[in-house]
Amino acid sequence: MISLNSVTKTYNEGRPNEVQALRGIDLTIARDAVTVLKGPSGSGKTTLLSLVGCMARPTSGRVSLNGDVVSGLPERFLTELRRTTFGFVFQRFNLIRGLSVLDNVMLPAAPLGQSHAAVRARAMERLEALGLVHRALMPVEHLSGGETQRAAIARALINDAPILIADEPTANLDTELTLRFLEIVAALRAEGRAVVMTSHDPRIWGAEGVDTVIEMRDGQIAGEYA
Amino acid sequence: MIHWLRLQRSLADFTLAALGRRRGKNTALVLTYALVVFVLASAMFFAAALRHETQLVLADAPELTVQKLVLGRQAQIEAEVIDQIAAIRGISGAKGRLWGYYYDRISGANYTFMVPTDPDLVPPAGSVIIGEGIARSRDLEWSGAPLFLSRHVGDLQKFEVVRSFEGDSALMTSDLVLMNDADFRSFFNVEPGLFTDVVATIRNPKEVGTIVEKASHAMPDLRFVTRDDILRTYQKVFDWREGLLAALAAAGLLAFVIFAAEKASGLSAEEAREVGILKAVGWDTRDVIAMKLWEGGLVSLGAFLLGTTLAYLHVFAFGGGIFAPVLKGWSVIYPDFALAPHVDALQLTTLALLTVVPYVAATLVPIWRAASADPDAIMR
Ligand SMILES: Nc1ncnc2c1ncn2[C@@H]1O[C@H](COP(=O)(O)OP(=O)(O)O)[C@@H](O)[C@H]1O
Numbered sequence: 001m002i003s004l005n006s007v008t009k010t011y012n013e014g015r016p017n018e019v020q021a022l023r024g025i026d027l028t029i030a031r032d033a034v035t036v037l038k039g040p041s042g043s044g045k046t047t048l049l050s051l052v053g054c055m056a057r058p059t060s061g062r063v064s065l066n067g068d069v070v071s072g073l074p075e076r077f078l079t080e081l082r083r084t085t086f087g088f089v090f091q092r093f094n095l096i097r098g099l100s101v102l103d104n105v106m107l108p109a110a111p112l113g114q115s116h117a118a119v120r121a122r123a124m125e126r127l128e129a130l131g132l133v134h135r136a137l138m139p140v141e142h143l144s145g146g147e148t149q150r151a152a153i154a155r156a157l158i159n160d161a162p163i164l165i166a167d168e169p170t171a172n173l174d175t176e177l178t179l180r181f182l183e184i185v186a187a188l189r190a191e192g193r194a195v196v197m198t199s200h201d202p203r204i205w206g207a208e209g210v211d212t213v214i215e216m217r218d219g220q221i222a223g224e225y226a
Numbered sequence: 227m228i229h230w231l232r233l234q235r236s237l238a239d240f241t242l243a244a245l246g247r248r249r250g251k252n253t254a255l256v257l258t259y260a261l262v263v264f265v266l267a268s269a270m271f272f273a274a275a276l277r278h279e280t281q282l283v284l285a286d287a288p289e290l291t292v293q294k295l296v297l298g299r300q301a302q303i304e305a306e307v308i309d310q311i312a313a314i315r316g317i318s319g320a321k322g323r324l325w326g327y328y329y330d331r332i333s334g335a336n337y338t339f340m341v342p343t344d345p346d347l348v349p350p351a352g353s354v355i356i357g358e359g360i361a362r363s364r365d366l367e368w369s370g371a372p373l374f375l376s377r378h379v380g381d382l383q384k385f386e387v388v389r390s391f392e393g394d395s396a397l398m399t400s401d402l403v404l405m406n407d408a409d410f411r412s413f414f415n416v417e418p419g420l421f422t423d424v425v426a427t428i429r430n431p432k433e434v435g436t437i438v439e440k441a442s443h444a445m446p447d448l449r450f451v452t453r454d455d456i457l458r459t460y461q462k463v464f465d466w467r468e469g470l471l472a473a474l475a476a477a478g479l480l481a482f483v484i485f486a487a488e489k490a491s492g493l494s495a496e497e498a499r500e501v502g503i504l505k506a507v508g509w510d511t512r513d514v515i516a517m518k519l520w521e522g523g524l525v526s527l528g529a530f531l532l533g534t535t536l537a538y539l540h541v542f543a544f545g546g547g548i549f550a551p552v553l554k555g556w557s558v559i560y561p562d563f564a565l566a567p568h569v570d571a572l573q574l575t576t577l578a579l580l581t582v583v584p585y586v587a588a589t590l591v592p593i594w595r596a597a598s599a600d601p602d603a604i605m606r
C-alpha cells in the first residue's frame with residue numbers, strides 16, 4: 001500500500017517562476033491493483049508519479065510505503081527503493097542511446113553486484129516474454145515505437161520490481177499496440193505486481209484490467225472511480 | 227568481496243560499452259593524451275639515461291687534471307713541469323697527455339684526437355683507432371678502408387684504421403681518434419717534450435682539496451681540476467639540456483591542463499541526462515562516480531601505458547631520434563647506439579600520478595554535481 005498524506009510539491013519555491021504542482025494530496029494506492037491517474041496536461045500527474053516512485057521528495061506532507069514513511073529518507077535509501085521496489089517506464093522511455101537493448105535492460109541490475117551471466121539470462125527471459133529477443137543486440141535507437149516501449153518495460157522488470165510505474169505509456173501507440181500494452185499490464189497483474197500509470201488516453205481508463213482511476217485537476221484530486 | 231568485484235565488472239562493462247559509442251572521439255582523446263604522455267616520458271627517460279651515461283664517463287675520469295694557463299687560456303705544458311707536479315706531496319704519480327680537437331672538413335664535424343694513456347690501446351705508426359661515429363660518418367664501416375685527413379687545402383694524410391671501437395658510453399667516444407705519440411706530434415706539429423695537459427693520481431683522495439690548494443699556491447700558472455670540478459661542469463651542461471627537456475615537458479603539461487580543464491568545465495546535456503537515467507533506475511551516486519572513475523581510469527591509464535611504451539621504444543630502441551639533435555649535438559656525429567635502458571621507478575610513478583590523477587579528478591568534478599541531483603528531471 002502506498003499512501004500520501006497532505007502532500008504538496010512546489011517547484012522553484014520562492015522564485016518568480018514558482019509553480020505549485022501538487023496542493024494537498026491525500027491518496028491511497030493499493031498494491032494489488034492497476035491504478036491510473038488521469039487529468040489534463042499540467043494537472044500534476046507526472047509530479048505525483050515521481051513522488052510515489054521516490055524520484056523526488058514532496059515539499060510538505062508524507063509518502064509512505066507499506067506503512068513506512070519514505071519521503072524523509074536519505075537519498076541512498078530512495079535509490080535503493082528505486083532499484084528494488086519500483087520499475088519505471090518513462091514517458092520518453094529514457095533508454096540510453098548507442099547501447100544495445102540488452103545492455104539497457106541490464107542497467108538497473110549493475111549496482112546489485114550479481115553475476116553477469118545470471119543478470120544476462122534474466123534480461124533475455126524478460127526480452128523473450130516481451131517478444132524482443134531478436135532485437136537484444138541492436139542499438140536502442142533502431143527500434144520502432146512499440147519495441148522501444150517493450151524494451152523499457154523489460155528494463156523496468158529486470159530487478160523483479162513489485163510495482164511498475166508508467167508515465168503516459170500509450171501516448172505514442174496505435175490501437176493495436178495499446179491493446180498489446182494492456183495485455184502486458186494484465187500479465188504483470190496476474191504475476192502479483194502493482195501497476196501505477198498516468199494517462200489521458202480514454203482507451204486506458206475504460207480498459208477492463210484497470211481497477212482504479214484517479215482524476216486530477218490543478219494539482220488536486222478531483223475524483224476517484226473504481 | 228565477490229559482490230564488489232561483480233559490481234566493478236558491471237560498471238566496467240557499462241563504461242566500455244558507453245565509451246565504444248563514440249569510438250572516433252574517444253580514440254582521438256586517448257591518442258592526444260598518449261602523445262602528451264609520450265613527450266613527457268621521452269624527456270624523462272632521456273634525461274635519466276643521460277645522467278646515467280655521465281656517471282659512467284666520470285667513473286673513469288682522472289682524479290686530478292693539471293693544465294697550464296697562458297694569458298688565461300690553456301697552453302701546452304712542458305715535461306719538466308710534470309716532474310714538479312709528481313714531486314708534490316700527496317701526489318703519487320703524474321703523466322702527460324696529448325689530445326686535441328680537429329675540424330674535419332670532409333664530414334664537417336669535430337673529432338677529438340688523443341694519444342691513449344693505456345698502452346694496449348696505442349695503435350702502430352701510421353694507424354688509428356676510431357670511434358664508431360667517425361666510421362659511420364665517413365663510410366668506413368667496411369674493414370680495410372683507410373682514413374684520410376686533411377689539415378688544410380692540398381694536404382692529405384692517410385691512416386690505416388686498425389679498428390673502431392664502441393664504448394660503454396658511446397656519447398663520449400663516438401668522435402674519438404686514437405693515434406700514437408709520434409703520429410700525433412707530427413700531425414699537430416707538437417714539439418717533443420710538450421703535452422696538452424697532465425693527469426695525476428693522489429695517494430689519499432680525501433686530501434685532494436688540501437693538495438690542490440697548496441699546489442695552486444706553489445705553481446700559480448697551473449690550473450688544477452679535480453674530478454668533482456668536471457662533474458660540476460658536466461652537470462651544468464646536462465642541466466641546460468634537461469632544462470630544455472623541462473620546457474618541452476611543461477608545454478606537454480600545459481596541453482594536458484587545457485585538455486583536463488575542458489573536461490572539468492561541465493557535462494554535455496546528453497551526459498547529464500544519462501547520469502539522471504542511471505540514478506532514476508537505481509544507481510547510487512557512488513555507483514555513478516565509480517563508473518566515471520572507470521572511464522577516467524581506462525582513458526588515462528590506457529593513454530599512460532601507450533605513451534610510456536612508445537617513449538621507451540623511442541628513447542631506448544631508436545636513440546631518442548626526435549630529441550637527440552638538440553640534446554647531444556655539439557658535433558654532427560651522433561652516437562648510433564641505444565642508450566642503456568635505465569628507468570627510474572620513482573620518476574615513472576610520478577609521471578603516472580601526474581597524468582592519471584588530474585584527469586580522473588577532472589572527469590569527476592562535474593559528475594559529482596549531476597549525480598547528487600534528484601533524478602526526477604528526466605521525467606519531463
Ligand atoms: N521541474 C519543474 N520545474 C518547474 N515547473 C515544473 C517542473 N515540473 C513540472 N512543473 C510544472 O508543474 C505542473 C505539473 O506538471 P506535471 O506533473 O508534469 O503535469 P502532468 O504530468 O499532469 O502534465 C505544470 O504546471 C508544470 O509546468
Ligand SMILES: [Mg+2]
Pocket residue numbers: 045046047167168198
Ligand atoms: Mg506528464
